Amino acid sequence: MTDTPPPLPSVPVDENDDDALAAELALSLLEHEDERAAATRLAEDVEFRSLVQGWQERLAPLAVELTPVLAPARAKVRIDRALGDPTPMRVDPPARPRGGAVRWFGAALAAAAVVALAMIFLPQMWRGDAPSTTYIVTLSAEDGALEFSASMDSDDHMIEAQMTRGRVPDDRDYQLWWVAAEGAAPVSLGLIPRDGTMGRMPMPEGDAPAPGAHLAVTEEPLGGAPGNAVTGPVMAEAPLTSI
């Protein structure tokens, strides 16, 4: 806040009071450098972390005082979509139909008249022995108006995506899809967020990154493709190829 009155020197604040600092961090009262410095201490200072946890625990009952407010049903639908609804993931995944994705892709690409350019950076081989490998994929529309980037972690099978150029239309959503191989049905990975980065999402079970897989972004109705099947044009698409 720019209109904050200047500090009065007659009212000293003890910057070395760790417990007060821990309370302020837990309460989100610190900003800028103060917050960064305190957050850094969390990672390094077990005592300090314990103080912060103590305050979180001590104050949490305040939230319990609030009267619960029915969460809108749409919120859960959006969460499920972001997590790859409705296919249950990691838990006994049903076999997805293979075959037919070429038709899907061909039709959608023709309809959208979009040719996608893909730039793939593979820091390491797909199935190397490294404990964790991050892959970055850029999906661009041919005219350059839209660009998305996705990164995948081969270790914990998480993916995150963001829009790096262009914007999502107000009345539509962009949806990210995973196509395991030519001929595989696309599986929703969730909606591209309108601002910032999509939270890390688990990849579909059993679909480790592999040559032949694609990522694609389609334009869909608000809230995502109904029935979890692609309905809109492909805006950008990128194959994953090992190098």
Add this chain to the structure above:
Amino acid sequence: MQDARRAEVEAMIAKVAAGDRAAFDSLYNATADRLHAVCLSVLKDRPAAEDALQDTYLRVWKSAGRYSANGLSPMTWLMTIARNQSIDRLRARQGRPQAAWDGLTDALPSSAPNPETLAVEADQRRRLTACLDQLDATQAQALRRIYLEGASYADLAEGEAKPASTVRSWLRRGLAKLKGCMGHD
């Protein structure tokens, strides 16, 4: 929260950590209305609260595996995620810088279980209420505004027509008194 209830929520989080979507649904059903209340209290805007709630549960899904390492009781963990997601959005709306941390202290496992986590939550709540009553009424009110509405020192200073540093010292005294009253550490 009753002990049995607490154990139930902990069990759900453990299953979510293993990628169990059904357990995630159960956890959502058991807690979403309370976390939604937190989001609404901070953001005072339903669409924004819905977004924050979504971020909260995606974060829960992603972080459940690290829950047991952070030493917080289950509802504190969930409330903390919801509150921090909401405050991030509040700060963005106010043009203030984003938080430099995500509100979770799980970067490394705690050296020992926090004493607070051993307490029964209903008892915690009773003690907090009793100790807030021991504070200056305006201090207790300020603390509620900070925790439940994301008020900043600057917001409080404006309300009290006092310098922010004065408000800061005053609130810190209240916090020290509160901790003394609650009798830990």
